[in-house]
Amino acid sequence: MTSASTKSQYNETFAEALQWLWGEGYLAPGGAEDVEALLTGLEVEGRDVLDIGCGLGVITVMLADKYAAKSVVGIDVEPHLVDHSAKRAEAAGVLDRVSFKLVTPGPLPFADASFDMVFTKDVIVHVPNKEGFYKDILRILKPGGVLVGSDWLRGGEGYFSETADRWLELVHLDFQLKNLEQTRTALQTAGFSKVSLNDRNEFHRGEVAKEVALLDEKFDQLVERIGQEQADYRLRSSRMRQKVIDEGFLRPTHFVSFKL
Numbered sequence: 001m002t003s004a005s006t007k008s009q010y011n012e013t014f015a016e017a018l019q020w021l022w023g024e025g026y027l028a029p030g031g032a033e034d035v036e037a038l039l040t041g042l043e044v045e046g047r048d049v050l051d052i053g054c055g056l057g058v059i060t061v062m063l064a065d066k067y068a069a070k071s072v073v074g075i076d077v078e079p080h081l082v083d084h085s086a087k088r089a090e091a092a093g094v095l096d097r098v099s100f101k102l103v104t105p106g107p108l109p110f111a112d113a114s115f116d117m118v119f120t121k122d123v124i125v126h127v128p129n130k131e132g133f134y135k136d137i138l139r140i141l142k143p144g145g146v147l148v149g150s151d152w153l154r155g156g157e158g159y160f161s162e163t164a165d166r167w168l169e170l171v172h173l174d175f176q177l178k179n180l181e182q183t184r185t186a187l188q189t190a191g192f193s194k195v196s197l198n199d200r201n202e203f204h205r206g207e208v209a210k211e212v213a214l215l216d217e218k219f220d221q222l223v224e225r226i227g228q229e230q231a232d233y234r235l236r237s238s239r240m241r242q243k244v245i246d247e248g249f250l251r252p253t254h255f256v257s258f259k260l
């Protein structure tokens with residue numbers, strides 16, 4: 001196994017639960033439909049692409065085979081995820097175009113102007129210094145290159161509701177949520193042009209409702225896979241996420257920005 005010292009947030013049991021909920025290979029909700037929505041109108045074919053926070057590599061592989069990228073590099077901070085991703089790429093027969101790299105949080109280990117597209121799905125919520133991170137992404141993009149991604153944003157500023165506080169306490173992930181205007185400002189201040197953001201709260205209301213219905217209907221299957229305690233936690237966490245999406249605190253958002 002590849003080695004690194006980052007504390008695991010997406011361990012094997014957690015990843016198993018998330019895939020049961022969100023589909024084989026996905027560590028974030030929305031599936032192929034959300035990826036399709038993100039990439040609509042953008043040129044992927046023949047491009048050099050970086051997938052930041054590739055998780056289990058399902059989207060990284062998709063960028064190469066379904067979207068015909070010339071090359072795709074997937075990076076992640078968790079060694080076991082990078083290992084799973086490499087196996088997935090091998091099984092898909094795309095290792096001639098796809099590679100993976102274990103990274104530590106911080107400056108991106110790539111030369112200036114390395115990529116035509118930087119893709120990232122539901123990762124930057126983990127990054128404390130977002131403006132610094134966007135600046136670094138701008139650096140590794142070629143002129144004319146595009147940053148496209150989705151991230152978990154929040155409504156409002158500061159205290160939102162008791163439910164929001166309870167959800168943030170319940171999830172064991174190091175979420176650092178910004179709102180839409182803060183994100184727009186961070187992208188523009190970092191130097192990106194033609195910044196556009198698309199709030200997907202409505203889409204995720206539907207997704208999380210399906211998720212909670214699945215848990216209610218087939219909870220025994222999840223218990224069999226990950227045990228009672230973890231499954232109970234999953235159920236609490238999904239129900240709480242449904243509340244924070246429905247009340248408008250959690251707002252998964254797509255963004256597209258260009259390096260001119």
Ligand SMILES: C[S@@+](CC[C@H](N)C(=O)[O-])C[C@H]1O[C@@H](n2cnc3c(N)ncnc32)[C@H](O)[C@@H]1O
Pocket residue numbers: 010025026027028052053054055056059075076077078081103104105106120121122123126127
């Ligand atoms: C919610 S998961 C999304 C994974 C994948 N993009 C997907 O949609 O299935 C977030 C991923 O970001 C990774 N991650 C967190 N901080 C990171 C960082 N600074 N650089 C790269 N990856 C990071 C995590 O290990 C995890 O795999």
